[in-house]
Amino acid sequence: TVEFDWGMDIYLARQIVSSKLELISGRLPIGTTQPILGPVSSRMGEIFEFAVIGEETDPMELRSIADWTIRYRLQGVEGVSFVINLGGFIKQFQVYLKPKMLKNYDVTINEVKEAIENSNRNFSGGIIMKGSQETLIKGVGRLETIDHIQNTVITSRNNVPVYVKDVADVKIGPKFRRESGSHNGKESVYVTIEKQYGGDTLIAIANVKQTLAQIAEDLPERINIKSFYDQSILIVKSIEHVEISILEGTFLIILVMMFFMWNLRSSFIASLTIPFSILIALVLMDLFGIKLTVMSIGGLAIGIGKVANGSILMVENIYRVLREKKGQASTLELTSEAAKDVG
Incomplete structure (x- = not known):
């Protein structure tokens, strides 16, 4: 894990790490996988999760559909x-x-391994020029079926080719797994979607839902997609909570100010601070590229209480000073003095 200072440009950081990895990649032990950088995302970017389920469906088929479709x-x-x-x-x-057939044909395990690896690839055959046209030649050698592997030539003995099927059995089977997923007690595949760095969560989830609806039409009837986590629901509910908090805060400010000061004008002035503060906050968020996420909406909800408390104290003190020192100075000077008292 590489940590950078707060505010560091994420793409510049990736470029620095990538250049450092290139310097050390040639000095890694033989057989080490080439280090790669993961996507620009994090655990906070997990916005949508669903399960791929199927009645009486082989878990290997579920995983293949999840991986390749x-x-x-x-x-x-x-x-x-x-x-x-x-x-x-x-x-x-x-x-x-x-083992007995390997000994009989005098073939080693490494020879079998190299034969399969060397046969499992496509290659370029160059270009054929014909007048003003160019024809690209491509050699297709990827292994796609059991027969392809069985008929792979390992070597020859007395001018007779030795095939993989002569020294081994080839089958389709599951890879040893280190994780498992289940839904309602049955085997399933859990799929987690992470959004792009700085992307809009609501737009990304809407696009995902639209694509999943299209994918569901192409899947076999026995296989279904069932979502169980949708961050857009939380965001929408949080926005509704902020709207309710604004209305409740406005009503309570008017109620409290009327109860203690019996002045409708001061009550309305104090109540207007909440919607105007939220509006200014949203404008600044848009200018600085801050999206409406769960964290930002939560901050707005907390801020409403702070604004309500501060506005009541400020308006109440200004009202008191204007009433007690009426005629001693101008309204603007008295208002400034009262504001300084509150801080």
């Missing part, structure tokens, strides 16, 4: 940074070697 389509949605799948079983082609 749902995830790839969601990664192209505007506002989505990363899609995480948990649960089910990852599909694998598994090669079970036969």
Whole structure:
């Protein structure tokens, strides 16, 4: 984990880390996976979660659909940074070697491994020029079926090719898993969606929902998508809470001011501080690129109470000074004096 100072440009930080990784990548031990940077996101960016479920469906099939159908389509949605799948079983082609046959053909495990790896790739065959046209030649060699692996040539003995099927059994099976997911006590795949850094949560979730509705039409009938966490619901409820807090605060200020001062004008002046303060805060948030998130809305809700308390103290003290020192100075001077008393 690399930590930077608060306010550091995230993209500049990624560029610095990337350049440092390039310097050390050549000195890593043999067999080490090349280090890569993850997406620009965090745990706070997890905005939507759902489960891929299916009655009497193989968990390996659920995971394959989540990995190769749902995830790839969601990664192209505007506002989505990363899609995480948990649960089910990852599909694998598994090669079970036969020790006796390896000895019989004088073939090592490493030879089998290298033969499969070298056969599992596409390559470029160059370009054929014909007049003003260019034809690209592509060699397709990716292994896609069990037969492809079984018929892979390892070596030859007495001019007779030795195939993988001669020394091993090839099957489709699940990869050893380190996590599991369930929904209502049944195997499922949990999918977590993270939004892009600085993106609008509500827009991103709306795009995700629209895409999921399209994906659901293409899935087999027995497989369904069931959402269980939607941050937009929390944001909408928080906005409604802020609206209710504004109305309640305005009403209580008028009630308190009328009860203690019996002055309708002062009550309305104090009550107007809440909507104007919220409006100014929203304008400043827009200028500085701060989106309406759970944290920002929570701050506005807390701020309403502070504003209400301060406005009551300020207006009450100004009203008292104007009444007690009426005629001793101008209204503006007395108002300034009263404001300084409160701070």
